[in-house]
Amino acid sequence: MSKSYVNYGSCAAGKPGSTMEITGARFNLSPMSDDFKAIILGAIKQVDLSKVWSETDHISTVYRGKEEAVFDALKAAYVYAYKEGVHMSLEATISKGCPGDSDSDYTLELDNPKVNQEDTQSIDFPVIGKFALYPMGSDDYMATIAEVVNEGIDRGVVTGSGHYGTNLGGSVQDVFAYLEYVSKTVGSKVSHYVSQITLLCNVPKGDI
Amino acid sequence: MSKSYVNYGSCAAGKPGSTMEITGARFNLSPMSDDFKAIILGAIKQVDLSKVWSETDHISTVYRGKEEAVFDALKAAYVYAYKEGVHMSLEATISKGCPGDSDSDYTLELDNPKVNQEDTQSIDFPVIGKFALYPMGSDDYMATIAEVVNEGIDRGVVTGSGHYGTNLGGSVQDVFAYLEYVSKTVGSKVSHYVSQITLLCNVPKGDI
Numbered sequence: 383m384s385k386s387y388v389n390y391g392s393c394a395a396g397k398p399g400s401t402m403e404i405t406g407a408r409f410n411l412s413p414m415s416d417d418f419k420a421i422i423l424g425a426i427k428q429v430d431l432s433k434v435w436s437e438t439d440h441i442s443t444v445y446r447g448k449e450e451a452v453f454d455a456l457k458a459a460y461v462y463a464y465k466e467g468v469h470m471s472l473e474a475t476i477s478k479g480c481p482g483d484s485d486s487d488y489t490l491e492l493d494n495p496k497v498n499q500e501d502t503q504s505i506d507f508p509v510i511g512k513f514a515l516y517p518m519g520s521d522d523y524m525a526t527i528a529e530v531v532n533e534g535i536d537r538g539v540v541t542g543s544g545h546y547g548t549n550l551g552g553s554v555q556d557v558f559a560y561l562e563y564v565s566k567t568v569g570s571k572v573s574h575y576v577s578q579i580t581l582l583c584n585v586p587k588g589d590i
Numbered sequence: 591m592s593k594s595y596v597n598y599g600s601c602a603a604g605k606p607g608s609t610m611e612i613t614g615a616r617f618n619l620s621p622m623s624d625d626f627k628a629i630i631l632g633a634i635k636q637v638d639l640s641k642v643w644s645e646t647d648h649i650s651t652v653y654r655g656k657e658e659a660v661f662d663a664l665k666a667a668y669v670y671a672y673k674e675g676v677h678m679s680l681e682a683t684i685s686k687g688c689p690g691d692s693d694s695d696y697t698l699e700l701d702n703p704k705v706n707q708e709d710t711q712s713i714d715f716p717v718i719g720k721f722a723l724y725p726m727g728s729d730d731y732m733a734t735i736a737e738v739v740n741e742g743i744d745r746g747v748v749t750g751s752g753h754y755g756t757n758l759g760g761s762v763q764d765v766f767a768y769l770e771y772v773s774k775t776v777g778s779k780v781s782h783y784v785s786q787i788t789l790l791c792n793v794p795k796g797d798i
Contacts, residue, residue, distance in 0.1 A: 473679070576724060
């Protein structure tokens with residue numbers, strides 16, 4: 383039997399596989415409700431995808447394109463899935479410059495990348511969460527992480543840190559603006575970075 | 591006003607902050623059910639935590655200790671949260687050798703690290719999901735990733751790959767055994783790695 387092994391060939395840090403500066407997001411929405419299917423699919427279908435390449439399968443959804451367009455679509459998917467009183471987690475991986483990437487499966491519209499912003503900017507609610515930043519193939523990655531974490535402290539959306547993550551809190555609009563700043567800043571310093579994000583809304587109060 | 595900025599000081603790749611080989615997992619269970627709170631807390635409380643250090647807050651749960659003990663406890667939390675017919679996502683970050691880590695908040699019991707295994711080994715169900723591997727501070731990280739992905743293809747639990755992740759599928763027992771192999775293998779080659787995992791059970795069938 384022949385197996386389809388992978389071979390990443392001449393991939394190496396510092397040589398992004400895509401030459402077109404494609405940013406990507408792969409994410410999962412998990413509304414903790416019996417009505418999860420309608421909530422997820424309703425939100426996914428409501429997002430204006432004219433500025434990103436998109437694919438949804440049974441595991442997750444991927445958006446690829448310009449950084450501003452990808453963050454715009456990701457925020458839209460999350461805020462459109464928000465339902466009053468429904469606890470929901472968002473898990474998202476943001477990546478740029480992966481050596482294993484290729485110049486395919488993307489949309490790079492240059493004009494008006496934030497096509498969902500007008501409809502999403504007024505949907506606001508508090509979130510808590512965490513993120514972790516992985517600048518790849520860079521030896522002094524901790525300095526880069528410190529810079530963006532300190533900016534988050536200045537903005538009031540970084541609320542602390544724990545093992546394996548930095549805590550986030552604030553309005554969903556402010557937190558998304560910060561996460562986009564993080565990607566932009568780190569992406570300008572290293573050739574490949576990954577940002578891993580968890581956001582939670584309608585978190586039950588009280589003891590655990 | 592004084593702000594608590596972070597400063598990762600002399601942290602650098604190749605110098606794990608912990609000298610004791612602590613492996614850690616930070617994870618979220620998201621059962622997509624109106625009964626999510628009882629499911630999550632019931633599972634978390636059922637895990638035998640005598641071999642790991644543990645902390646649960648409103649954002650996530652952390653286990654720290656020996657690699658075998660951490661995977662044992664993580665698998666237990668997930669299979670104990672399994673309910674027939676309830677779609678659930680697990681998001682987990684596994685990390686070892688982080689330069690920002692420290693020799694605190696851990697349990698390193700040497701004997702019988704897999705203290706939950708006897709009770710969890712018979713709880714089996716199919717999962718699908720994905721993982722991504724981030725060997726930090728290493729220039730040839732893609733070769734390390736290729737090695738463990740090909741082992742997953744041999745075991746039949748790596749079912750494909752997409753942007754920003756490698757797809758997983760199979761019995762929950764086989765998938766966890768593979769993920770532990772991945773961490774062990776990569777941890778022996780690089781001083782700091784992170785493995786990011788998403789697993790889903792009771793996935794709705796049909797079109798999206």
